[in-house]
Amino acid sequence: MKRALIFDLDNTIYPVSAIAGDLFKQLFALIDEKAVHLSAETIEAAKDDLKRRHYHLVAEKFGFGAALTDEGDSLLKEMTYDLPMQPFEDYAHLRALPQHKFLVTMGFTKLQWSKVEQLRIKDDFEEIHIVDPGLSSQTKKDVFADIMKRHHYNTDEVLVIGDDPESEIKAATELGIDTFLFDPQDKHLAVTVTHRSGSLKEVISILRS
Secondary structure (H helix, E strand, O other), X not given: OOOEXXXXXXXXXXXXXXXXXXXXXXXXXXXXXXXXXXXXXXXXXXXXXXXXXXXXXXXHHHOOOHHHHHHHHHHHOOOOOOOOOOOOOOHHHHHOOOOXXXXXXXXXXXXXXXXXXXXXXXXXXXXXXXXXXXXXXXXXXXXXXXXXXXXXXXXXXXXXXXXXXXXXXXXXXXXXXXEEEEOOOOOOOOOOOOEEEOOOOHHHHHHHO
């Protein structure tokens, strides 16, 4: 029986695409101006990746260089998002579940907290953890392990719910925790996970089985 659910935030509880135009407007303009050493195709690929991955990871992957990486970091670490946000419609079914819920998200601290506030989901969770690579070397795997240790959960009593096979899903798998990959566009069919669905409501069926 699952006693705890650990959620990712971006593209799991809400779609980043719904806010990307406003959220990344300044950052994308900075990249267009400063990334003159990159091809137009690489820049567009980096922008698309930024909708799913932390800026530091994208900057390293696409070779932004030290100057652009630092400028983007300075911009993002002070940024907040203050426009209305809505979670995925199916999330309403999960917030009512009786299991203990934890939110573990990677990103810039101020920005991630502002999203939590705009989504009005703070009270849904026992704990909220923001893994900010600019402030700490802590990883999602570290946070998952700490949650289990402090709350005395066995690995089979926890389910990690997320959209990124290389982030929360990988971390959970390495710890032996069951995973639910939210994959509405079937982008990750080759990835080995415990459960996979394009519907968050499927979590309910899994918990009842």
